[in-house]
Amino acid sequence: MRKDITVPTTITPRRPAPIDGTLWLTGGHVVDVLGGTVRRDVNVAVADGRITAITGTAPAPGSRTVDLGGRYLLPGLISVHTHLSVVYPFSATDEDENPGLTAMRALSRAQDALHAGVTTIRCVHEQHRAELLIRTAAEQGWVDAPRIVGAGRAISTTGGHGHGSACSYADGFDGFLHAARTELAAGADLLKIFITGGIAHEGESFTGAQMTPEEMRAVVRAAEEHGSYVTAHAGSGSAIREALAAGVRGYEHAYELDDATAKEMAERRVFLTPTLCVTRCPDWMAEHSFSSWQIERATQVGPGHLDSIRRAVAAGIARPDDPGAPGITMLAGTDYPPGEPIEDTVVAVREMEFLTDAGLSPEQALRAGTSDAARLVGLAGQAGAVEEGLLADLIVTDRDPLSDLSALRRIPFVMQAGRIVRDDLPAAAPAAAAAQTRTGGTA
Structure with missing residues (x-):
C-alpha cells in the first residue's frame, strides 16, 4: 500500500476544516x-x-x-472507475503535455465530482499520475477534492489498448514486474492493466488476450508484495478466465461474458465494474468529440454489453450479510469523469441507473455506488453508510x-x-x- 504522506508543520492548510463543535x-x-x-x-x-x-x-x-x-x-457516492485527466477525442492526447496542465484539468473534474455528491473516487489511470498529485494537495490542505484512491498510470503492452494514452508500457514478466513496482513506489494504491483491446480504437478487438498469463502474474506478484490488488480492463470471457487463474481481483467493462466465466467470477468473489455508460450514451459521446466510428461501435456493442452484465447478475451478486458466499460484487464506475452533466443528471448517477437496467434492484445499485464500493477502496467500516x-x-x-x-x-x-x-x-x-x-x- 502507499506510504503515508507527512505534511510539513510549516505549511498552513488552506482547505476548510470540519466545523468546530x-x-x-x-x-x-x-x-x-x-x-x-x-x-x-x-x-x-x-x-x-x-x-x-x-x-x-x-x-x-x-x-x-x-x-x-x-x-x-x-x-456520499463512490465512483470506482474514473479518469480525470482524459481528453476528448482520445487522439488529442499529448503524452508530453506539461504535468501542471494535466493536474489542473484533472482537479477541475475532481471538484465537479465532489460538488455532484461523489465524495470518493478510484482512478484507474491518469496521465502523469495526476490523481496522486491532487491527493497530496488535498491532504496538505491546498485544494478541495474527493477522497482519492489511485492506480497511477495503467500498464499496457507495447502497442496495446493503452497505446497513446500516456500509460506505462511493458513487455514480458520482468518488464511488467518492474512497471508495476514503479507505480506502487510512486504512491499507487492498486494496479491497472489492459488484458484485452476495447472499443475506442478502430481495428481493435476485445476478444483474445493482449497480455500473457506470465505478464498478468508479474503484476499480481507486485501488488501482493504491497498488500494491494490488480484490476483489469477486460472485454471477453476467455481473457478473464486467464486473469482469474493469475489472481487478478477486479474487472472493468466485461463487454462479452459467457455463462461459465460469469459463474467462475462469482465463485472467486471478484469485483466487477461494468461501466455501462460507455456503450449507452451516444449523445454524450457526440457532444465530447468522439468520432462517428467510435459512437457507432459503442452503440453496436451496447446490447451485448448489457446482456453480458445481466449474465453476471444471474451468476449471483455478493451479499453484504454473507461475505463468504459466492457472488460478484457489482460496482458503480463511469469511465467518463463522474461529475460530467448528462441528460438532467451527472454521469455517476446515470451509471447507477444503468445498473438497474442490467438487473440490479435500486437497493443493490445504491450499494454498488456506496457501501460495496467502500469495501473495494479500503473504506469498509469508515465510509459508505x-x-x-x-x-x-x-x-x-x-x-x-x-x-x-x-x-x-x-x-x-x-x-x-x-x-x-x-x-x-x-x-x-x-x-x-x-x-x-x-x-x-x-x-
Whole structure:
C-alpha cells in the first residue's frame, strides 16, 4: 500500500476544516443502504468529521442545525472507475503535455465530482499520475477534492489498448514486474492493466488476450508484495478466465461474458465494474468529440454489453450479510469523469441507473455506488453508510432512492468528512416529501 504522506508543520492548510463543535442535520430520514430500510424522522449529529449520533431526540436549544425538511440522508457516492485527466477525442492526447496542465484539468473534474455528491473516487489511470498529485494537495490542505484512491498510470503492452494514452508500457514478466513496482513506489494504491483491446480504437478487438498469463502474474506478484490488488480492463470471457487463474481481483467493462466465466467470477468473489455508460450514451459521446466510428461501435456493442452484465447478475451478486458466499460484487464506475452533466443528471448517477437496467434492484445499485464500493477502496467500516462513528460523507435527496433510484438526480446537499461542500436546500420542504412524511410512506 502507499506510504503515508507527512505534511510539513510549516505549511498552513488552506482547505476548510470540519466545523468546530457539533452540527445537527435535523428532520430527515436516514437511508440504510446495507439493510435496505429507512429510519424515519431522526436527527444526525456530526462532529470532528464523523457521525456522532443518530437519534430521534431533538438537539438542545441553540445548537447549530441544518433542517433537512423531511428529505433523505444517505452516504456520499463512490465512483470506482474514473479518469480525470482524459481528453476528448482520445487522439488529442499529448503524452508530453506539461504535468501542471494535466493536474489542473484533472482537479477541475475532481471538484465537479465532489460538488455532484461523489465524495470518493478510484482512478484507474491518469496521465502523469495526476490523481496522486491532487491527493497530496488535498491532504496538505491546498485544494478541495474527493477522497482519492489511485492506480497511477495503467500498464499496457507495447502497442496495446493503452497505446497513446500516456500509460506505462511493458513487455514480458520482468518488464511488467518492474512497471508495476514503479507505480506502487510512486504512491499507487492498486494496479491497472489492459488484458484485452476495447472499443475506442478502430481495428481493435476485445476478444483474445493482449497480455500473457506470465505478464498478468508479474503484476499480481507486485501488488501482493504491497498488500494491494490488480484490476483489469477486460472485454471477453476467455481473457478473464486467464486473469482469474493469475489472481487478478477486479474487472472493468466485461463487454462479452459467457455463462461459465460469469459463474467462475462469482465463485472467486471478484469485483466487477461494468461501466455501462460507455456503450449507452451516444449523445454524450457526440457532444465530447468522439468520432462517428467510435459512437457507432459503442452503440453496436451496447446490447451485448448489457446482456453480458445481466449474465453476471444471474451468476449471483455478493451479499453484504454473507461475505463468504459466492457472488460478484457489482460496482458503480463511469469511465467518463463522474461529475460530467448528462441528460438532467451527472454521469455517476446515470451509471447507477444503468445498473438497474442490467438487473440490479435500486437497493443493490445504491450499494454498488456506496457501501460495496467502500469495501473495494479500503473504506469498509469508515465510509459508505450512515452509521455512528463513520466519516460524515453525506448527501441528501428529496425522495427515497430505495423506492426510486432517480431520486439521485437531485442532490441539493453534499458533506464530506463533516465539511459542507454544497447546500442548495430550500427553506421549506418540497410538497412531495412533506406529503410522504404525513402519510408515513414506506421504504
